[in-house]
Amino acid sequence: MLCQRQRKILPQLTKGVWRRGLVTFRLSPPGSTSPPFDPPEDFFPDLVFARAVVRCFGQVAAAEIASRCAEVVALAGHRYDRIHVWKRDERIEADCEAIRSGLLTLLAAGPAGCRPQATAPAEPGDLVLDIVIDSPERWWVGWHRAGRLHTCWPGGAYPHALPPDKVSRAWLKLDEALATHELLLPPGGRAVELGAAPGGACQRLLEAQQLVTAIDPALVDPRVAALPGFVQWRKRARDVRLKEFRGFDWIVADMNIDPVSTLEAIGRIVTAPGVHPQGIIATLKLPQWSRAEALDTWLDQFRSWGFVPQARQLFSGGREICVVARRQRLRSSQSTGHPATHRRGR
């Protein structure tokens, strides 16, 4: 699916190496004499299925780790703010932290002023040296400039685990979606979730001090159901009358149904009279990966409802796409007096 997205958005690239968790693209075809293609800075979000994007210097494959680290410095130079070391596949045996600290020592011994920070998570603007472990003996060496939050995490991997007191993995998925999209839900907002049981996402919304309505024929875990600010309607989404959806700020959807049915359920709600949420967080489950070929059509539906969608396959999610869609703001000169542009001074 990643290559299919790349062919759509950057057809100038040609596929190089392809392994589980790693794809390389050439900026010019082998043997070409024309200048290499210079990809735009902002193509990363449109790739949807890429956790991290790195510009590559090449590979190192010396026999000993210390010699490989020396090769990295010879290839990439010294001037970095951070070092990220990550595996293309978690099953590869390599100690990323030991490699990172070996490189830190080497870079610190270089020219004055070239001293990467000791901690791995980057800050926006940092120049990051990336070491991608392809096999214990072969590393790819590259760099990226940290920008949006997930580009600050080594390999784009969400750096948090599911806390033991959460009732489902959906807690972590929503936590990652909020962090990745830098969504701050103002306390006291109202959120409704379609497909809410057993209730991990509702738990996360309640922690963000939202008033939460869960819609699901299945029962929400009693530990969540007992929390203040929570109510469940034990129904399917289509059995809820449209006027009941008035006054919600966020529509969250995580139903284990086909993406087209999820979109139908959301579209029915957000196009109803008097329903003006400011955002949607939707999980589109992919029964087969190939279903994602329709992604652009699905995103157009969000646009047709007046939202600006961003899609990403989350690190903590499975075979699914998370779409975060914020309501499109009208410029003040274009304001129509529509109530959606004048609500509660947000």
Ligand SMILES: C[S@@+](CC[C@H](N)C(=O)[O-])C[C@H]1O[C@@H](n2cnc3c(N)ncnc32)[C@H](O)[C@@H]1O
């Ligand atoms: C992946 S689970 C949801 C996990 C949940 N978001 C959480 O935080 O734990 C999918 C849920 O969708 C519900 N579901 C499926 N079709 C539905 C529909 N038409 N309306 C409401 N809920 C639906 C199922 O009953 C199931 O509980």
